[in-house]
Amino acid sequence: AQSVTQLDSQVPVFEEAPVELRCNYSSSVSVYLFWYVQYPNQGLQLLLKYLSGSTLVKGINGFEAEFNKSQTSFHLRKPSVHISDTAEYFCAVSVRNQGGKLIFGQGTELSVKP
């Protein structure tokens, strides 16, 4: 079975500072990896994805993530955050031939302060 652990439930950071949101996963088979963002009272928006190829993935809004197979991690980074990045961030994995089930982490609340 697969599982996803987001190591920080809350990350407070000042505006224009860099941020890293950590995600580790557990799986005995190859997985696809995703980061989603959820703003208050909205649905989930796909930030970026890793399906195959280059381990450094660039997404929307200046975010990027690096897939590290040996450490089973997929940490999300942004070099300089804005107030508007305040939101809940979810890391998720899926496995081929499992009907597209997304396994989510518990989420990290990013709070950007002026």
Next chain:
Amino acid sequence: DTEVTQTPKHLVMGMTNKKSLKCEQHMGHRAMYWYKQKAKKPPELMFVYSYEKLSINESVPSRFSPECPNSSLLNLHLHALQPEDSALYLCASALQGAYEQYFGPGTRLTVT
């Protein structure tokens, strides 16, 4: 166009009512999903439709009844719900199986 639409945006219903949630996508996706999300929690998968056939039911109570009339539409019929069913209900679609899912804005359901 990567848009998934959901109606209504908000719904308040009594425990004896029957109502339906609607989801629509025009991206040619063949997999569609219903999720339930409680506050401060990740979405929980309820149902998966693949090529208009129900492929996964995550042991959801029968008071929730999904329907996929065609490849673009997904409905969730609600009957005799409980107050604990109050949540944000999210629809999502994907090209197929394990690829990235695109989510709608959700329906905020309150059961009184």
